[in-house]
Amino acid sequence: MIPAAFEYYRPKDLSGVISILEEHGDDARVIAGGHSLIPMMKLRMADVPHLIDLQDIPGMSEITVTADAITIGAMTTQHDIIDHDGLATAAPILREAALQIADPQVRYMGTVGGNVANGDPGNDMPGLMQCLNATFTLVGPDGERTVPAREFYEAAYMTAREDEEILTAVTIPTPKGGYxxxxxxxxxxxxxxxxxxxxxxxxxxxxxxxxxxxxxxxxxxxxxxxxxxxxxxxxxxxxxxxxxxxxxxxxxxxxxxxxxxxxxxxxxxxxxxxxxxxxxxxxx
Amino acid sequence: MKDEITSRDDRVANLKGMGCSRKRVEDARFTQGKGNYVDDIKLDGMLFGDFVRSPYAHARIKSVNSEAALKVPGVLAVLTAEDLAPLGLHWMPTLAGDKQMVLADGKVLFQGQEVAFVVAEDRYAAADGIEAVEVEYEELPVIVDPFKSLESDVVLREDTVDENGKATDGAHGPRKHPNHIFTWEVGEKDATEQVIDEADVVATETMYYHRTHPCPLETCGSVASMDKVNGKLTLWGTFQAPHAIRTIVSLISGLEEHNIRVISPDIGGGFGNKVGAYPGYVCSVVASIVTGRPVKWIEDRMDNLMTTAFARDYWMTGKISATKEGKITGLHCNVTADHGGFDACADPTKFPAGFMNICTGSYDIPTAYLAVDGVYTNKAPGGVSYRCSFRVTEAVYFIERMIEVLAIELNMDAAELRRINFIKKDQFPYQSALGWEYDSGDYHTAWDKALKTVDYDGLRAEQAERVEAFKRGETRKIMGIGLSFFTEIVGAGPVKNCDILGLGMFDSCEIRIHPTGSAIARLGTISQGQGHATTFAQILASEIGLPADSITVEEGDTDTAPYGLGTYGSRSTPVAGAATAMAGRKIRAKAQMIAAYLLEVHDDDVEFDVDRFVVKGAPERFKTMKEIAFAAYNQAIPGIEPGLEAVSYYDPPNMTYPFGAYICVMDIDVDTGVTDIRRFYALDDCGTRINPMIIEGQVHGGLTEALAVALGQEIAYDDQGNVKTGTLMDFFLPTAWEVPNYETDHTVTPSPHHPIGAKGVGESPHVGGVPCFSNAVQDAFRPFGLRHTNMPHDHWRIWKTANSLGMHD
Structure with missing residues (x-):
């Protein structure tokens, strides 16, 4: 349970992240909460020579709730979701689902972005985001684009995200009705x-x-x-x-x-x- | 100096002796992260060693190439069986009289087996070194089924056959097949078969008690430090029996025993996992000798689950006979025991299947027979007592299931069937048909109290209503009432029949009273969370009249503690607790002479009273134990040596037999297989109760591990011998979320032969809990036609039971 050696990066902005991704392609991975990636690295099932920590990137943990839409920054933790009263009013299914993910310790670290971007079929957020018809914002060398959650997942751990892109936010049309x-x-x-x-x-x-x-x-x-x-x-x-x-x-x-x-x-x-x-x- | 506390009750309370719910003295450090576990030990220049492990369950090793590994920065050495062979350390003896490879000697017999030991500057370099070792394997046919193993042409252990391929004799006599380890028979075969043949009613059932694992929070590990200047080896490790480890290390390494110091520091749970000797211990010692530097080895969680000491894996077939009225006349039990690649069971040497012959349970069964066959397969070795005395969980599960099956056969209530077959209070001491002498018991009182507390008749009425409601389609939830009445056999044990590799299973206590009236006591046992420092001080407080808070209890360092056989099988209180009381009484005997001298009366004219000796008939004339302690060191007393110390080695005259009555009420969703434990009532009789709060904690912990085993905890293999449950994702370790509220209760039936009447409690809740949880599941399905289904009762297996009974149609 010891990972292979890797280079650790902690850029201050997105362009810094993207340039490392461009340089190393699929030899580089971004890390948010690390609750999927780190165990895989420790089991040496994931080989990540270049690890890019996103925690110093500003503005990626914000939750914005309007009448029409909810935007959740990729670095928002499951705990933040549970703890946000405005979100619980606007989209109560998010709190109900987040409370069923793992345990409090994991929810303090695990992020929405990591949960949806990793493509693990066991994760709860991808299905939830498909139900809510969310769109994912991806930022790469060519700028920003959005992909609907319902078109994002191709196979286990295979998604529409390109190697040089990072998933920065999830946007949900404010849901209506029962959940x-x-x-x-x-x-x-x-x-x-x-x-x-x-x-x-x-x-x-x-x-x-x-x-x-x-x-x-x-x-x-x-x-x-x-x-x-x-x-x-x-x-x-x-x-x-x-x-x-x-x-x-x-x-x-x-x-x-x-x-x-x-x-x-x-x-x-x-x-x-x-x-x-x-x-x-x-x-x- | 006169103490200010005068009332006798106050003086008793001040001691915090036996019967007091004294807070655990250990918890201050454990709750503040100040424990000192093996992995906390850091020595100057310490290296880290770790294993290259086999990905295959059965393979020949064609070559091990360390060249690339030795080029990895920080890697110092790679040890293989070839390196250990000149020292005679490529194999080591197991506690069961077999031997086990330390490093793969030509072949591997289970997935995860140790192939090479990489020694490096730190654990990171070691992990990289492991990746770089190239091992060439030739896969061999894999056997994971013990029944197939006994019919197979594939010889798993080539070291156990002669030149003609015939099985040589094993440690427990002749073997009938190269993959067979032993046959152990107890009781009267012919008489039992005759009784069963002639009986009114016979119930037969085959059950599998699945393989599981103790999974202590702290995994196994060691730190070896060989001082080449003075020739002394210090070995820290997760040892439940540090003295036994010292003797074994001495015997296999040739180092003289006085040059070996074994230390068990704080241990984060053992539950049997830390009784045996592991290749990591041996390799850390050899690596320290080779490099001249201290070497640490620590398992990770997967290593622990996959390779060190599993528990259970018993296939049990029973026949139980009775009269039409339900009086049991005979019991026949046949076991096929899967021991994995080596027989590394941790049992007293004369008992290759432990105390499985306690399988007549709490019942007066006149005739019985037990046969156990041990078998080699391509699974990890072990067979330890996971929170139980040796194989007692298997025995109690077996009889408590057979009782339920017999109740079905008789169309009788299972609580009533138990009641009419219990050994009666006036039958103790009771000689069981399979050779044990039960010391004391009052089963009927305990049973009636349990049934009354839960309103058993009311529960049965509710269950009957629920069955009707289910049949009418009004609910998809059924209700089970799990019953279990267990008798444990703990406190191994009398040296006349209990030894491990020839080491008698006595235990010991040494006490030194300090001049100012405080004390240190050292024992041959070692706590792994049981709270010995708390409870043993309480025993002493009551025996010698000094406050428990003034008594330090130390264990685990073989240079300072008296020799003992360690802590497992609920033996600490029955054996070392007795030694503690006896040593305390030696202190008191000397104190009496000193008190008499100080009070200027004859020895017989003073008597002990809580914390002092008083002149008979003149209670105002006394000397406190504190005063006596001071005088013992500082006053010249004619005919009495200075000092106040004592040592006692206690060889118990018999085992102790704790018992209890457990009842579980469970609701089961037949569509999802989800279980919901509505109520769990546990009545324990462990004889004299030393610390009720610690007892309650032990009961909660043991029940939780019982819940785990009954409802999902298993080590599962696929047919290629791959472990399917090697991480805590799949291996069920319950959290507070999965655990119900437990109601605890007790009766007190002291052991007549134990100095303070205590019987031991740590393992009772596990022993009694597993059949109770399992019986609740099985009882829920009994009205729908279920007779028996194997554990673990996880969601899909419960669903499968419901499905096979047509409950989804």
Whole structure:
């Protein structure tokens, strides 16, 4: 559990980061909270000759809440998310989800940017951001661009981010309606056996819009458009719930691990999604 | 000098002796980060050593090339079996009478096995050096199943067969296959089989007690410092038995024992993991001798989980017979024990399966038979007692499951079945069918108190309602009531039948009273969190009448502490605690003579009273122990040597037999497999209670480790012998979040043969807790047709049980 030797950089601004990334390409990695990267380096599964610490870059830990949009700086920690009352009012699903990530010690260090950028299918924030239709801001040698969360994840640890880019912020359209983040895990600190993020808008007794994303049930987060569509226009009776679960089960592709075999994971995914929908509906 | 406290109650309270919930004196340093663990030891010029480990579970080593590693900056040496062979240290004896490779001698037998030892200026250079060592392996067929091992043509241990490929005799007699280690039989086979054949009712079940690991917070490690000028070796390490380590080091290294000083500093939990000897200890010593500098070795978490001392891994088949009314007539138990690549179990030498023959439990079973076969496989060695006396967890799990299965067979309530079979109070001392003499017990009283406290009948009624509600589709949660009544066997042990590699399992205490009335006591045991410095001072306070706060307790340094066999198997209080009381009584006997002289009366005319000797019939005439201590050193007393010291070596006449009644109420979500422990009640009878607060802490800790084992903690292998649970991501170590509220209770049935009647408690909650949690899960499914399912009861396995019972249809 000792990493190989590496060069440590701590630039004062983004251009400093980018120039190091340009020089070393995929031999360089940025580090935020370090809770994914450092264990991989200590196991010598990640070889990072050049490590760029982002903590001296100003302005990357800010949370801005307006009527239409929420912007969260990449260096914002999970604890900051939980601790921010304005955010909890505007997008309560963020606090509900962040409270289910790891434990307080990890949440003091782990960041939103690191959680979404690493591309680990076990992380909770990617699915959540897909549910919320977030966009990620990437800054590179050619300036800034944005990529929708729903188009960002390509495979496990493979994302739309180029080697010379860094993810600086997450922007979320301020969510409306009921919400729920439901997660089953074996113990504190574990990744999800299955997790579901749900937002639902209700008009009278009818669901008018919905968004559903699942975590750790494929090699990327799964935003299930068909599952959400199965709810829209219904009053969320048992037929609609079952249709949403069936649609979700078509989209996910879990693999067996110590959490259990595929059949179990699919069963739990259905239970967790049903619970998330019911809770979101009760809050809509 | 007269003390100002006069009332007798005040004087008793001032001592903080036995029965007092005295705060732990250790906690001041532990809660402030001031503990001194092995990895805190830093010596001038100290090097760091670490292992190249095998990625394969079974392979021949074709070559080890250290050239590139020796070029890594900071790397000083790379040791291999070839380097150790001239010293005879490439293999070492195990506590079980087998031998174990220190470094791979031609082949490896488990994943993570030590292949080479890289010695470097610091741990970073060592890690880089490990990367640079080139090892060429030739993979061999892997065996992870003990039953297949006994049928396989693949010989795992080529050192245990003769030139014709036949198994040579092992440490415990003839072996029936090259991969077989021993057969151990206890009891009457034919008589038991006859009783079972003729019985009204017989229940049969096979159960697997999975492999797990003690996983102490502090991993194993050592620092060796060979002083070539004076020829003395100092070895600090995570040793649960420092004196035994000193003797073993002397025997295998040839160094004279007086030239070896072994020190166990603060130890961050042991739970059996730190009883045995590990290759890292040997390599740190050799590396210090070779380099002339101190050498540290510290495991990381993966090393600890994958390679040092696992626990359990027992396949147990039982047959239990009874009359139609439920009176048990016989018990038959067959075990296949997976020991991994070497037999490194930590058991008394004459007991290759530990005290598994306590498996008749708390019940009056007239006829019984036990057979255990030990088997080699391609898994890590170990087989230690994880928070239990030797194999007692396995025994108690076995009988407490067999009782439940028999209750199903009889269609009877499992609490009632236990009650009608308990050994009765007037049967003690009780001779068990498998050879033990239970010292004391009052099981019916404890059981009735437990059932009444939890309103057992009310719980059963609620459970029945829940079953109906589930069948009507009104709930997806079922309810289980886990019962467990355990009898432990601890305090190993009488030297006549308990030794480890010939070292008798007595223990010791040496006391020196200082002239001003304070004292230091040294013991042959070593605390790993049990609070010895607190409790042993309390025993002494009550015995010698000096306040516990004025008594320092020291352990773990073989240059200063008297010889003893260490701390494991709940033996410290039963054995060293007895030695402490006996040494205290020697102090008191001398103090009595001094007091009589000072009071100018005959020895027999004074008597001990809390903290003083008083003249019989004249309580105003007394000498306090403080005054006596001063006189012992500073007054010439005819016929009495100056000083006030005593040593006692205690060879216990028998084991002690703590017992307890545990009840767990659990709700289970059949769709997700998630368990929710609603209530956990634990009644412990550990005999005389020395410090109730420490007992409660021990019970909480032991129950938490029991919860871990029952609900998810395992060392799992794939069929290629790869460890699937080598990190704390997958290896379940519960936090406060997963742990329920525990209700603790007690009865007190002192041990008749122990000087203060204490029986030991550290391991009871684990021994009784595992079957209690497991029985709660199994009981929840009993109304739906479950007979038995193996632990660990993690989410997916519970889901699988529900699924196989048609509960998802």
């Amino acid at each position: 729920a983040y439901e997660k089953q895990k074996r113990k504190i600190g574990d990744y999800a056996t299955a997790a579901a993020a749900v937002q639902i808008i209700k008009d009278g007794d009818t669901c008018t819009a919905a968004s559903i994303a699942m975590t750790n049930l494929s090699d990327t987060p799964i935003w299930s458009e068909d599952a959400a569509a199965a709810l829209v226009g219904t009053s969320l009776d048992s037929v609609a719930l079952k249709a949403a679960v069936d649609a979700m089960l078509v989209d996910i592709d879990p693999s067996e691990d110590n959490r259990g075999p595929v059949a179990f994971k699919r069963h739990v995914a259905g239970v967790i999604l049903t619970r998330a929908i019911e809770r979101a509906w009760s809050r809509a």
